Amino acid sequence: MNFGWKFQLGEVKDGEKPELDDSQWRQLDLPYDYQLNMPWKKTANRARAFKEMSGAWFRKTFHPDKAWEGRQVLIDFEGMMYYGDVYLNGEKIGSTEYGYCGFECDVTEKLKYGQDNLLAVYTHTGVEGGSRWYTGGGINRDVHILIKDTMSISRHGIYVVSKKTDGNRWKVYTQVELRGDLLAKGKVEFQACIFDSQGKEVTQSDLTPTPSQSRLQLIEIPIREMEVVNPELWDIDSPNLYTCVVRMYVDGKETDRMSTRFGFRTIEYGKDFGFKLNGKKIFLQGIANHTDFGGVGIATYRRAIERQLKQLKAFGFNAVRCSHNPYPQVFYDLCDEMGFVVVDELVDKWSNDGNCWGGRESFMNIWPELMTEWVKRDRNHPCIIMWSLGNEMQHRENASGYMTGDWGVTTFKIFDTYLKRYDRTRPSTAAMYPARANGIRRADPGFRDTGNIIPPELSCITDIASYNYEYADYRRYKEYNPKLIIFQSEASVNDLITPYLRMDKASTVGLCYWGAIEYWGESDGWPKKGWNYSFFDHTLKAYPRAWLVRSCFVDEPQVHIGILDGEQKSIIWNDILSGRAEMSHFYWKPNLNDSITLEVSTNCDEVELLQNGKSIGVKHNNRKNDKVQNKLLWRNINWQPGKVTAIARNNGKEVARHELQSPGKAVRLKVEIENADDWKADGMDLQYIRFTAVDKQGIAVDNFEGELSLSILGEAQFIALDNGDHFTDQNFERTTTTLYRGGALAILRSTQKKGKVVVRATCNGLKTKPITLMTH
Template structure:
């Protein structure tokens, strides 16, 4: 039987750093940009006047503030086909107009940088981009999800202002299948190093050939440049644990070949005794500080990264083990966007989502269908999230930026992708693409087999510690017989099937070495598509789109996907508690979900639409209701106003497990309560009450440690409550927000994907009684006062502090 064991000492992305002697300077370049929506002649020119442009802070998504583009009358407004009219095709991309945005930044470089190596580093430009310095094009990107740097050492003008201009282009509607956003949507940095001795881009590769609970052997490899006439040079490697204790501090002499100025070197082998292992429950992180020393002993360059010690293995016998223990992927596959913020990659917004997923029992995220930001992987390292790291959607020029042939991109993209992410402990599988094998038009005309082999070979040049996969389209089986997997599925290390988990048993019998992962699972079959798998043997699954997102609308006026377990404002829907019951079997839960209607949405020939549900008890007098109680307990008793209407047992049948159906429940004002028991004892309750009219607003902030760094966010949830302080889900008031102090509003959102409102400005309507306003700090610490007002309700005023 096939068994794949991987051992890796995994690291976080290189941290912004200035060494003690300023050997390496990483300057945040996110501030003081000017922006203009639309193409402008000569916008790259030094003499161009940008005084009238908007002042923005990066990360920035210029599409999110654009108006919605409704389909013309009579046009198809969903994703069921690709219509010729642009407005119809905008359904996938959030009903926003495609276009160009220009950014300009003027700065004067420090005179002390003369003679240094100076890089402009862009983590991403959406969807394609061009960079100009002082009027000349100096670089750019054809695939905006990956970063790049530009050596501007000899191009900067010292003692005078320099102008960086960036042209970002979202390309055409058909160049993505989802809302991408547009612009400088990730971090920009300026990096200054020693010109003669320095680390290259993404220089470290750190592996552990042996790991146990008793001891870990760590190999540290680095790519470095040296232009000195020396026999060898010195590299210091320091390891620090999570408590700040130094585990190892060693300086080694590295033999130097002057004929190869840039080379990869093994710089150290370190033994850690009794290592604190990284896991989903205990994501312990260490820190590695690696320094190149000059002949006089001073630091020429230095990089600092966090890392975790762990080992994992895959097998058809048990799926996946982490540190020797079976772990089932309980996951979410989502696009990279962040609700009201669009594509702007704010770490705090990502952290909020990861915390929410962890609360409901998730331990896995698939980065569908592109690399996420470095800060996202840092957070997955911190919170113990297992990541399937995905590079592309389909291997077609149409979906890879659209400006350059895909065949000319992957040789550059694979190394950038792998070198950037290979040291994160959270990353446990590489995915090179999504739903590919249905296309004969893929390069080399063999349904993706040869492109996969080529990319995998290149990937292995930079990392061989993880398996490699691609996600299979649900319709893509063997051309001759549907009873066999597609040839591409037989090539991959892990067989990743979107939705078609029912093929696992048959394919396993024919090909016993296959290891199975359900790379997308649908909400409509939630429960059966989990419990019907052999959970002891599969890797696990990732539910598609568990957080509602912009783009991929099934029809106007919906601006995006609505089949998630959490709405776009991050409010849990009742079905989220079914996930809780499945993913956290030892954490008792019960939750009432009342059926309001059906959604028969079909996607890729798969029914993805689920029942529309709510969890309030303000109903039409005399109505009769059907509902579910989601639970992992043995039984549930349902009561209306204290009167029992029955007790029902949970079932072990996968089709109905953890979701108990109740029909013909008569509505009576008051309350309904579900009482869950296990072993005869009450272990969980859920009670919902009939509320009276809303009388006031309440505000709940989410970030006690709000930093005054100009980037950190405060999400404030506004809720309409009645005189007893209960959420009134029927409230739909228009809320106006005002802010005083060192912060500004960067987003407003509720859970209504059909709303005509934009997610920018200072107003938002309540939906099911709630809305959220998102505040961004400035670089000045102080008190921030938020006031939320609406007609007829008591306003709310709160003061927060940034530090």
């Protein structure tokens, strides 16, 4: 139900009523993040990306099919931000207080057949202090209408667990969930079938009869176990997926069929080895980020998430921590398919205050329904290897849920018991703020006294001890409690590779870099619109420091040159982060004889740097000092136009090189189309087109700042034009922008009709030609 909605920003009296005249409202398709397209305002909350808080209305008229009568009809919302209410024909039928979790509305008895029905949705971004970061606003995830038999499986009603037995034999245990009252309406039976990735049936269960009655509202029915021999395993390098299809029969007639994907894989954790996947030690090289996607904001498109994961994969990342909320459902599908492991997280603080909860209803009142939705939705995904129940709550008692005076220990035990009611196959954790036992903080006297370096109480009772930063103290934490299985749930991007190098990788689980991709909100000051101490900008261009991280994450020999900016920038984040000099792209053209500093990242033994063919020195990689390892500096270089070449060697033999060529005058626009041959005409697929000013040799002129204008004809909608400037004052829905660092990124959305799309671009006299694309 994503198509054909009307939208109005702001409060609208009687917005839910069918008789309201919405003829002048904007027409659009979902998903849509309206907050990103509101004006940037200096007076607004910087944590919320300098966007004001607002409500908005969405309305859709639809005509129910006569064939739906007598069946069950559900409207499923995968999410909306931050909270919202849903109305059908003026009657309220559902609501949410936490738009990161989905919900469904049963409209079986409420539809009016033979006439138009109005679905109206009110959303609000929440109170200004209700989140510490940019949440966006609107119906940002998919909306579905589900037509089912009245005798059918419940929401997220299949649970599949595979367990290895002898040799390479696996048992598959399947459980199905059903409303208890349906058992009195006939003989109910279930059968499960397992299919491999090619669609070939591997095995099936016998029919499983159910009890004839139950007093439970929801009854869980275990289907007879199945055995699979020599399955293809799911892992990071070969993410093989299987499908479990469950059929429901009532009095011998099939009334429902539901499927879910899963994987055959084992996970193990231990204090001496950290984490093993299928018996093999894996160290998590991850990212921890909020769920926004650059120029589309929080609007959920499969393509937007896929391109993020592809870029991360190319730089050696293998893990994502979902900080600090459930991600869109398609994200987990993609991680299953692409071989990422995931730490799935429910919420930030266990509290209703302190910039951590934006709902109208108390989090502590509704956490059971949120946790149920979260775990049941996600538990079949093989990519998920750990549940995280919260983030940084022990630094103040009122962020720890129930006021039991033990810094969240009791609250966690209650939550964890509830969690493991629905899934016991994964360990649980909660990420710890940089603190000490009894809530001691960095600002407190004696924080660094050796006797005070004691881990927080909560981390000593979780299955996995997750710590945000403070990697230098993990050795002392282990001395205090040798049983700890340590995971660095947030590592500082500003510390670059030092947090990675200082981890005892043999015995710890891994680390996830905080804010590795720029995101909106949590700005440290106007006019910057968010967090940009990152490895990638929000269009996913890699900063040179991304190559430094890659030099650790990827084994192949590599070398990369970056220019070190002159200004030092210091920041404080969670009491602990001190900034460093920013590394830029090679995006400015120095004047002749300017003194510059070049920083070369490499995982090789040594690098020789040449300027216009003349050697300016050889430097060796100091692997004994984790502050300088893989980072080689050439200071006070007198710049000469031409070429800089870095030659990396191992044992005296060249194994990698990188060159930078200074550009001439910009003469044309270079066009890079990301998925020209795979643009689907499903109304949901995005196309990304990157424009770059180049000289006559095709070299990027990264200091060119001309004005780019676009026109689009054919089977596509214009979504955004994003120049990658984190200090922008421009709205992304404009078809004109100023090139930043010589480039910009256009985002188009296919229509539901296949055909030709023509894009025309103009930019300050640069040569251009029309771009012709096809949707398929």
